Amino acid sequence: QSALTQPASVSGSPGQSITISCTGTSSDVGGYNYVSWYQQHPGIAPKLMIYEVSNRPSGVPDRFSGSKSGNAASLTISGLQAEDEADYYCSSYTSSSSVVFGGGTKLTVL
Amino acid sequence: QLQLQESGPGLVKPSETLSLTCTVSGGSISSSDSYWGWIRQPPGKGLEWIGTSYYTGSTYYSPSLKSRVTISVDTSKNQFSLKLSSVTAADTAVYYCANGRIRSRVDYWGQGTLVTVSS
Numbered sequence: 001q002s003a004l005t006q007p008a009s010v011s012g013s014p015g016q017s018i019t020i021s022c023t024g025t026s027s028d029v030g031g032y033n034y035v036s037w038y039q040q041h042p043g044i045a046p047k048l049m050i051y052e053v054s055n056r057p058s059g060v061p062d063r064f065s066g067s068k069s070g071n072a073a074s075l076t077i078s079g080l081q082a083e084d085e086a087d088y089y090c091s092s093y094t095s096s097s098s099v100v101f102g103g104g105t106k107l108t109v110l
Numbered sequence: 111q112l113q114l115q116e117s118g119p120g121l122v123k124p125s126e127t128l129s130l131t132c133t134v135s136g137g138s139i140s141s142s143d144s145y146w147g148w149i150r151q152p153p154g155k156g157l158e159w160i161g162t163s164y165y166t167g168s169t170y171y172s173p174s175l176k177s178r179v180t181i182s183v184d185t186s187k188n189q190f191s192l193k194l195s196s197v198t199a200a201d202t203a204v205y206y207c208a209n210g211r212i213r214s215r216v217d218y219w220g221q222g223t224l225v226t227v228s229s
Binding site for chain 2: 001003032034036038044045046047048051052057089091092093096097098099100101102103104
C-alpha cells in the first residue's frame, strides 16, 4: 500500500487559517470514515488531534477541524498560533485491515 | 491516565531480530476497548504503521512488513512486544508503542525508543 499524499509544507501567519490535504484512494480514505490527524513537535511523540474524520479528543482546541470528500481528507486550523508550528500526519484505515499514514506536512507559522 | 514505556536494545546487528517490549501502566492490557500496536519513524522521515494486536491475540500487520513482524500480548505482565526479523539498516528508526480504542487510531503513545541497525 502507498502512503497517503500530503503537501510537504504549508505556512500561515498568526490568526490566519490553513488547510492541509490528505489524498488516498477508495481503498483507504474514500472507503472508510476512519481518518485521523496527528500533530508532532520535534523530538516528541505525536498527539492525536482528530479521529474518525472530524471528531476532536478532549482537550484539543476547537480551532482544529477535519473533513472528508471522496478520497481526500482535510485538516483545517483556524486562528493560527505560534504553538501550532509542527509536523502533521494523516492516517486512514485500509481495505487490507491495516493503517496507512501520510508522508507528513510541516506547518510553519510566519 | 494510560502510560506506555518502550524497552529493549538500542543497537541490533543486520540479519538479526529486533525485540522491543512495551510496559503498560494506568490501565489493563486486557481491556476490551483497547488495541496495542507499534509505529516507527526513521530519522528525519515520516510515520510508518507496523501493526496492532488485541488482548485476545488477534493481530493485524502492515502488508509490507507482515512476513517479518510478530506482535504479542502478555496479559500476566501487562506488556506487549514487537519482534522484527532479518533487520537491515532500513529498519533503523524510533519505535513507538501505542494504544487505541479502535485499531485504526492511536490515543496514547509511548515516548519512543531509537533502534539502530548496524554491525
